[in-house]
Amino acid sequence: MAINNDRPIPTQSVGAQFHDNARMSMRDVNIFYGDKQAIFDVSLDIGQNEVMAMIGPSGCGKSTFLRSLNRMNDTIEGCRVVGDIAMDGQDLYDSKLDVVELRARVGMVFQKPNPFPKSIYDNVAYGPKIHGLAESRVDLDEIVESSLRKASLWNEVKDRLHQPGTGLSGGQQQRLCIARAIAVNPEVILMDEPCSALDPIATAKIEELIEELSENFTIAIVTHSMQQAARVSHRTAYFHLGRLIEVNPTEQVFTMPEHELTEGYITGRFG
Amino acid sequence: MTEPTSQAARPTPTDHSATIKASLKRRYRAETRFRWYGRIAIAFGLAAVLVLFVDIISKGHGAFKTTHIAVPVEYDLAQLGVRDLNDNQQLALADWDALFKSGLRELLPDVSGRSARRELYRMVSNGAGYDLKDRLQANPRLANQREQVWLSADDDIDTYFKGLLDGDPYTARVTEQQIEWIDELRSAGQIRTQWNRNFWTRGDSREPEQAGIWGAVMGSLFTLAITFALSFPIGVSAAIYLEEFAPRNRFTDFIEININNLAAVPSIIFGLLGLAIFINFFGVPRSIPILGGLVLTLMTLPTIIITSRAAIKAVPPSIREAALGMGASKHQVVLHHVLPLAMPGMLTGAIIGMAQALGETAPLLMIGMVAFIVDIPQAFTDPATVLPVQIFLWADSPERAFVEKTSAAIMVLLGFLIIMNTTAVWIRKRLERRW
Known part of the structure; x- marks a missing residue:
């Protein structure tokens, strides 16, 4: 639902946008789909080993923004990114940067579980194989096992590694996708509403997993569930109509939001 | 933010069930009719395919069999003028047709007169001489031996004989005499239909009995x-x-x-x-x-x-x-x-x-x-x-x-x-x- 006109959308974000130990830093990012602008002047840091949740009403641009972080937007025709997005100081939109290498460093988990129609083993082994990360079969086996363990799926699938990944349940498929993403040992993992197609029990497992993963990885997660953001993230960014309204430590966002739009959203006045 | 709904404005519900019931019958009838249109269309298609197959198979099944006549053949090399079976020139010059001609005369000894004999020889395929040559070449031990060979009949004889077996012989292309001979051969068991190997193993030919696919x-x-x-x-x-x-x-x-x-x-x-x-x-x-x-x-x-x-x-x-x-x-x-x-x-x-x-x-x-x-x-x-x-x-x-x-x-x-x-x-x- 549209917001009232007496609450103008601010051009400035409030809160703690910046981080001392930033892994990825975005400055004045604008994203366009053809003539239509989807993201306006967003500046944000994602810190080392931080879980950054991005929330906001549908169509606020949070998924678009997330996808610009590993240049998945490149595949969409007419999509244009203006501004600086850097990872460890390196510009992601530099013409010299290889997008294949970038995506090996910034993995992604999608909304709908999308395992390849191959065996569980081949799903996890795919990344290491194409990037040449495994020297031998034994190496590959090790990578597959450790990735599945990290995704807490190993015990459930160790006896049927060579059965199709599409035969697993929805929650298991999503954990398989996470295992597949971490098999190439990325530095950052982007998650685009990873639990929206899952039931509460599977969701709980994934959330637990995100917490464990944050020890080793930097995670940016887009979610529609405010409870999920509250449970798993360290900082929360609230997006509204293509603008970043507020970024603050999660606890603060959900207890005393700085901006009234954020407050309106988390208290369910619009969404 | 939901709009408050006022209770007073809500109209009293009317009973539509009678109207719905009346329309149901019409809807079901329309559905049945629609289903029948589909069935008729499929039946028409199937019938067309069936007619096609029946027609083609009834016409074409005969081609898989062909009439053969058992002819005694003596591979008399001296008479053929062949001394060496490996000499292609000699083989090419030899009169192979003479082999089955004499065999046919032996089979039906009362045939006399030049034109009657010509009719007799026309009973077997034009290519029969070459078939015999190929047979001898493939099997040199047959030289100067006698054997009975099932030679393929001429296409007109074949058509007549297969028609005869089906009870509906086509006589326009055979003479009365040939019909008599066929009857004679048939009672002696010297003519029969057998699996048409030529059809599966050969190329095209002007002679139908020699033509293959x-x-x-x-x-x-x-x-x-x-x-x-x-x-x-x-x-x-x-x-x-x-x-x-x-x-x-x-x-x-x-x-x-x-x-x-x-x-x-x-x-x-x-x-x-x-x-x-x-x-x-x-x-x-x-x-x-x-x-x-x-x-x-x-x-x-x-x-x-x-x-x-x-x-x-x-x-x-x-x-x-x-x-x-x-x-x-x-x-x-x-x-x-x-x-x-x-x-x-x-x-x-x-x-x-x-x-x-x-x-x-x-x-x-x-x-x-x-x-x-x-x-x-x-x-x-x-x-x-x-x-x-x-x-x-x-x-x-x-x-x-x-x-x-x-x-x-x-x-x-x-x-x-x-x-x-x-x-x-x-x-x-x-x-x-x-x-």
């Missing part, structure tokens, strides 16, 4: 092999490029429209194109499977491109995203994920395209594959004809015995088409993956 089958196989080898890779590459790599702009739209138009071009135009380009410009020899394959490639390409594109489009985008998200390059996405998933659809399309090409006659008429070719093609560069053209040629021949040959050839062609379409369905079922 194998030349056309081999011609079709060679031609289709060329067609598949060219049109599948080219079609699939074009489809992949257009679906996965090409930018969407006016130029690619233009290409797309033209591919769709090309699929609707009458096939004879492709024949003319082949004539103009391949024969007149590039100087490819006429009548050879390479040429036929090239022309049929032009014809099947649009079909394969269109079905392959549909198969690629059917691969869910989430799979592409997953692979791209893993850092696969565009070509790895296509090679590792899109192609394997689209392959069943592509193969199905290719097989259907091949089935089309197998049944195609018109373009081949333009490029000289309509020639009368006796030798069975052994290579891609041998003059050849193909199954549908063979049917066309036989249907055009005046001899009555070619009627059943035509129907039999149609059965063979239909057999191949059924096999190909079944394979297409099987491949689709077999390789189809769910995601």
Whole structure:
């Protein structure tokens, strides 16, 4: 639902946008789909080993923004990114940067579980194989096992590694996708509403997993569930109509939001 | 923020059940009628297929059997004028017909007079002498031996005799005397029908009893092999490029429209194109499977491109995203994920395209594959004809015995088409993956 006109959308974000130990830093990012602008002047840091949740009403641009972080937007025709997005100081939109290498460093988990129609083993082994990360079969086996363990799926699938990944349940498929993403040992993992197609029990497992993963990885997660953001993230960014309204430590966002739009959203006045 | 609904404004509910009940009957009747339309349409289709099959099989089944006459033959080398069985010149000069002529005289000793004898000799196939020569060459121990050989009868005798067995003999092409002899041979058990090996092992011939389908089958196989080898890779590459790599702009739209138009071009135009380009410009020899394959490639390409594109489009985008998200390059996405998933659809399309090409006659008429070719093609560069053209040629021949040959050839062609379409369905079922 549209917001009232007496609450103008601010051009400035409030809160703690910046981080001392930033892994990825975005400055004045604008994203366009053809003539239509989807993201306006967003500046944000994602810190080392931080879980950054991005929330906001549908169509606020949070998924678009997330996808610009590993240049998945490149595949969409007419999509244009203006501004600086850097990872460890390196510009992601530099013409010299290889997008294949970038995506090996910034993995992604999608909304709908999308395992390849191959065996569980081949799903996890795919990344290491194409990037040449495994020297031998034994190496590959090790990578597959450790990735599945990290995704807490190993015990459930160790006896049927060579059965199709599409035969697993929805929650298991999503954990398989996470295992597949971490098999190439990325530095950052982007998650685009990873639990929206899952039931509460599977969701709980994934959330637990995100917490464990944050020890080793930097995670940016887009979610529609405010409870999920509250449970798993360290900082929360609230997006509204293509603008970043507020970024603050999660606890603060959900207890005393700085901006009234954020407050309106988390208290369910619009969404 | 929901609007408060005022209780007072709500209208009192009216009872619609009577109206609904009245309309139900009409709706169910319409549904029944609709179902019957479908059933009638299917029944009509099935009836048409049934009539076609019954007609063709009833006409054509006779061609799989042929009449043979048991003739005593003595391979008397001295009389033949052959001293050395390995000397081809001697073999070529020998009067092989004399072998079965004397045998026939022995079989029916009361035949006298020149014209009566000529009629007698005409009872067996023109090629019987050559058959005997081949038999002796393959089996030199028969030299100067006597044996009884089942020689294939002349086509007119064959037609009459098979008609006689069915109770409806066709007498216009046989003389009264020949009918008497046939009766005589029949009561002696010296004439019978047997499996027609010639039909399956030989090429075309002016003599119906010597004509076979194998030349056309081999011609079709060679031609289709060329067609598949060219049109599948080219079609699939074009489809992949257009679906996965090409930018969407006016130029690619233009290409797309033209591919769709090309699929609707009458096939004879492709024949003319082949004539103009391949024969007149590039100087490819006429009548050879390479040429036929090239022309049929032009014809099947649009079909394969269109079905392959549909198969690629059917691969869910989430799979592409997953692979791209893993850092696969565009070509790895296509090679590792899109192609394997689209392959069943592509193969199905290719097989259907091949089935089309197998049944195609018109373009081949333009490029000289309509020639009368006796030798069975052994290579891609041998003059050849193909199954549908063979049917066309036989249907055009005046001899009555070619009627059943035509129907039999149609059965063979239909057999191949059924096999190909079944394979297409099987491949689709077999390789189809769910995601």
